[in-house]
Amino acid sequence: MLLSLRLKFSLLLLSFALALPAQATVEEAEFLRRVAEQYVLAQFQNRTDNIKVQVEAGRLDERRNYGGHCEGYLTAQLRGNEIRSSSQVMISCGQPGNQYTLYIPVRVSVLTPALVAARNLTKGSVISPDDLTQVYLDENTNLTTAISDPNLLVGSRLKRDVRQGEQIRANGFCMVCKNDKVNIIARSHGLSLKTSGIALQEGNANEQIRVRNTKSDKVISAKVTAPGEVQVLF
Numbered sequence: 001m002l003l004s005l006r007l008k009f010s011l012l013l014l015s016f017a018l019a020l021p022a023q024a025t026v027e028e029a030e031f032l033r034r035v036a037e038q039y040v041l042a043q044f045q046n047r048t049d050n051i052k053v054q055v056e057a058g059r060l061d062e063r064r065n066y067g068g069h070c071e072g073y074l075t076a077q078l079r080g081n082e083i084r085s086s087s088q089v090m091i092s093c094g095q096p097g098n099q100y101t102l103y104i105p106v107r108v109s110v111l112t113p114a115l116v117a118a119r120n121l122t123k124g125s126v127i128s129p130d131d132l133t134q135v136y137l138d139e140n141t142n143l144t145t146a147i148s149d150p151n152l153l154v155g156s157r158l159k160r161d162v163r164q165g166e167q168i169r170a171n172g173f174c175m176v177c178k179n180d181k182v183n184i185i186a187r188s189h190g191l192s193l194k195t196s197g198i199a200l201q202e203g204n205a206n207e208q209i210r211v212r213n214t215k216s217d218k219v220i221s222a223k224v225t226a227p228g229e230v231q232v233l234f
Contacts, residue, residue, distance in 0.1 A: 025066065034071050119131065146168060179200075197211040211230055
């Protein structure tokens with residue numbers, strides 16, 4: 001994931017340095033913080049998944065002289081082999097007569113999309129589109145057992161209360177619940193027939209459950225394909 005651990009800064013970043021007076025320690029400290037943040041952000045530019053990255057560099061002593069411009073000689077390197085939530089960026093100036101190395105701590109949060117309850121939801125309620133909203137959560141707290149596909153949730157029934165802002169776990173709902181009325185879709189060689197039934201078990205996507213056909217009173221095994229829908233092949 002990381003780009004080269006040693007990075008020559010872009011002209012955009014260097015333009016900040018060119019504007020700094022030699023002894024402007026407050027501006028130098030802020031510039032170096034920005035450099036560290038931009039360096040870390042650059043390491044994620046090749047990520048193709050839908051994420052957001054937040055980076056905040058630690059405060060630096062604004063009374064210290066950090067060495068002036070160092071134009072054309074400023075480099076950065078990650079301290080360690082991978083970016084963690086708490087990392088350090090080593091910034092070095094290789095300018096002859098003005099060489100220095102500085103370690104700047106950075107806090108890094110990688111946020112990934114998640115579905116959460118838009119309001120308090122009660123056990124037994126059927127989930128509607130308005131009951132869900134997408135947010136971004138820290139990838140370390142974004143539950144792997146939570147459902148991120150709204151098509152699996154809308155029309156499903158909750159098995160427990162869910163608070164506003166809480167994710168809905170895979171075991172917290174049923175697309176088909178026991179004793180629910182369901183549509184039975186029977187498919188064979190391009191033909192499709194639809195009838196009604198009663199679920200004798202609860203189930204979620206692709207799970208096999210027993211269903212009683214209300215017309216024939218026959219109990220069949222069918223696969224859950226959507227909220228309130230099962231499918232059988234014949």
